[in-house]
Amino acid sequence: MKIYFAGPLFTPYVRTYISQQAEVLRQHGIDPFVPHESFRPVVSAETAQMLVKRGLIDAAQAAGPDLPRLVDELTWDSKVSRAELGLSQLTPEEIFRRDYEGLSSADAVLALLDGSQTDDGTACEIGIFYGLMRQDPGKKGVVGLMTDFRGINRADHGFGTNLFVWGVIEECGVLVGSFEEALAQLKAWDTP
Amino acid sequence: MKIYFAGPLFTIYERDYISACAKVLRQHDIDPFVPHEGDKTIVPTDTRSRAKRCFDADFGGINDASAMLALINGAEVDDGTACEIGIFHSLMQSDPSRKGIVALHDDWRTREGGEGKGINSFVLGCLKEVGVVCHTLDEAVEQLVAWKLELESEVTV
Numbered sequence: 076m077k078i079y080f081a082g083p084l085f086t087p088y089v090r091t092y093i094s095q096q097a098e099v100l101r102q103h104g105i106d107p108f109v110p111h112e113s114f115r116p117v118v119s120a121e122t123a124q125m126l127v128k129r130g131l132i133d134a135a136q137a138a139g140p141d142l143p144r145l146v147d148e149l150t151w152d153s154k155v156s157r158a159e160l161g162l163s164q165l166t167p168e169e170i171f172r173r174d175y176e177g178l179s180s181a182d183a184v185l186a187l188l189d190g191s192q193t194d195d196g197t198a199c200e201i202g203i204f205y206g207l208m209r210q211d212p213g214k215k216g217v218v219g220l221m222t223d224f225r226g227i228n229r230a231d232h233g234f235g236t237n238l239f240v241w242g243v244i245e246e247c248g249v250l251v252g253s254f255e256e257a258l259a260q261l262k263a264w265d266t267p
Numbered sequence: 268m269k270i271y272f273a274g275p276l277f278t279i280y281e282r283d284y285i286s287a288c289a290k291v292l293r294q295h296d297i298d299p300f301v302p303h304e305g306d307k308t309i310v311p312t313d314t315r316s317r318a319k320r321c322f323d324a325d326f327g328g329i330n331d332a333s334a335m336l337a338l339i340n341g342a343e344v345d346d347g348t349a350c351e352i353g354i355f356h357s358l359m360q361s362d363p364s365r366k367g368i369v370a371l372h373d374d375w376r377t378r379e380g381g382e383g384k385g386i387n388s389f390v391l392g393c394l395k396e397v398g399v400v401c402h403t404l405d406e407a408v409e410q411l412v413a414w415k416l417e418l419e420s421e422v423t424v
Binding site for chain 1: 326386391
């Protein structure tokens with residue numbers, strides 16, 4: 076089963092968390108589209124050498140398997156520009172096009188809802204997927220995952236989620252307060 | 268033309284502003300569904316959850332609309348509003364008679380070159396694909412009126 080892993084991917088620690096959980100999903104036979112991983116570049120040997128010369132990575136990293144992720148993180152942190160890597164500029168149109176491809180081809184969505192509100196990009200993706208589900212009964216649903224204690228403390232009130240977003244998730248899936256519960260729901264949907 | 272008016276409606280001044288904009292729209296013969304203006308009376312036999320009641324009422328408004336006006340001011344786009352933008356984008360894919368989304372935006376934190384973090388790229392990309400971002404109510408009304416005229420001419424053909 077393909078899923079789209081939505082969440083606020085603006086900081087290195089959220090990206091790390093999402094990537095780690097994506098790995099757990101893969102171990103359970105679930106195939107997650109992880110937006111920030113989809114932008115990882117193919118790094119040529121020349122580019123790797125240039126980054127070593129500039130002291131942004133070391134020689135071992137340049138030769139290691141983690142190179143695409145490291146280079147991608149450098150672009151997120153503006154340590155090196157996409158232009159310097161010979162990559163096209165990521166416009167909102169391009170980001171939307173790529174993510175929409177992952178979203179529309181997914182069977183389900185796992186949405187990380189943490190933050191003082193649901194991240195607006197994540198909320199938009201939940202809405203798009205709900206709309207797609209109305210046209211395609213083969214799609215399974217949305218799991219809203221809250222790990223933010225401000226939400227966990229309000230588990231009985233939709234985990235403190237915006238009433239409309241809560242309503243949409245209730246309509247097409249579930250809200251849960253732990254990754255284990257999210258995984259259990261996704262596995263249940265994955266069972267033929 | 269029926270439209271859905273999305274926006275953060277959590278404070279009295281937000282609701283007042285949205286209602287004032289809705290009044291201007293009505294003067295231009297545009298019929299906005301304004302979530303907070305709906306009847307909030309709860310029938311005792313209604314066993315639906317609060318979230319379900321909110322969803323049913325608002326989704327009904329979105330589904331009936333030919334276009335959406337979305338107020339996207341704030342440090343980020345309000346999550347309910349962003350979710351509604353996403354839903355309308357999907358509804359448009361299967362119903363070409365729907366015109367699009369007009370985003371109304373004049374928050375300096377998310378303006379280009381402003382001090383804030385800008386508008387979320389995915390949301391902005393979504394808006395650009397199916398609509399426009401306007402900076403004044405006049406521009407927004409102008410776009411909605413143009414779509415209304417288009418819709419009326421399509422109906423007569």
